[in-house]
């Protein structure tokens with residue numbers, strides 16, 4: 404396949420909205436970056452997703468949609484359709500996209516029992532895309548994690564192959580480490596030769612967001628202002644860092660809520676001020692990224708930070724202090740913190756249509772490089 408315009412759609416673990424991005428790519432490199440936008444969820448939609456995630460916890464079948472899950476899937480699919488319609492209205496060139504990559508929403512991720520569950524109705528979105536002016540003949544690709552998990556991989560992270568493609572265009576010393584600071588944090592180590600090495604490192608924003616919501620009603624510690632005004636509880640931090648996940652060798656990946664109960668038990672947040680709680684949780688995110696460095700083949704010479712956490716100066720300062728490697732926000736090297744994951748799913752969808760690998764033994768632990776995705780031609 405030659406270079407095509409491709410749209411990526413991502414709804415991440417922060418549950419903040421639908422990210423949409425347009426790129427031109429042949430699935431090997433990015434020929435051009437197009438526009439991107441985020442369409443935030445209304446509070447009711449976000450609450451429905453939170454309920455769906457809670458109710459997904461006991462699932463053992465990735466196709467089951469009990470309780471709030473069916474309603475959440477219908478809502479999520481509708482919001483993605485609306486997001487694409489708004490995006491195409493604002494950027495008419497997007498209607499020319501030949502490929503759309505649809506991540507859906509992870510509601511449960513339990514790689515230890517070969518289970519990863521993303522909600523999002525491919526057939527329903529395909530109809531909405533046609534109504535938004537895409538196709539006919541364009542192709543929707545979704546359910547991009549399933550094949551990896553079925554083959555014995557973690558199913559995450561999948562963005563590393565996109566990070567590796569981006570690294571080729573950067574003027575940074577190698578090895579370079581891409582750091583995604585979403586709800587969960589993950590890293591991709593690129594040395595320019597071998598397959599990328601990648602894994603989830605621990606929490607990024609999910610624990611901070613949940614704490615802020617509970618204590619202030621606001622969903623985010625905007626600009627890290629609370630954390631900047633607080634004191635890190637070093638004793639609690641040491642207890643949290645003793646969790647075996649952080650020293651575990653990759654491959655490894657996380658569910659959004661993997662540390663929820665552990666943090667509730669060991670962080671002593673209830674007796675802390677909002678500032679001290681935010682500071683301690685922000686330090687946990689930074690320290691767990693630092694704990695990942697010894698697990699890499701070599702020490703990286705540069706770190707490119709992306710995801711919403713790249714907008715949090717307190718988190719970035721703590722990272723710089725604990726990593727001992729310069730931390731560069733994606734924007735400083737001409738990339739976009741907010742668009743990177745949606746762009747990646749556009750790139751992954753094009754690779755899927757070409758039968759190219761999405762994941763590698765060094766990223767998800769899949770035994771051999773693995774393609775994936777389910778495609779639906781728009782009619």
Ligand SMILES: Nc1ncnc2c1ncn2[C@@H]1O[C@H](COP(=O)(O)OP(=O)(O)OP(=O)(O)O)[C@@H](O)[C@H]1O
Nearest residue numbers: 415416417585586587608625626710711712714715
């Ligand atoms: N200005 C800001 N100040 C502080 N935090 C911010 C700011 N902007 C975004 N964030 C944080 O980033 C989060 C969103 O990050 P992002 O959109 O990368 O997550 P995601 O893609 O949903 O997650 P994941 O990568 O785990 O799937 C917000 O929930 C918030 O915690």
Ligand SMILES: CC(=O)N[C@H]1[C@@H]2OC[C@@H](O2)[C@@H](O)[C@@H]1O[C@H](C)C(=O)O
Nearest residue numbers: 416509512559560561562585587589
């Ligand atoms: C199962 C799942 O959805 N995991 C997400 C999550 O959010 C960040 C981190 O955990 C990463 O492993 C992954 O997302 C990105 C998009 C990825 O697959 O690379």
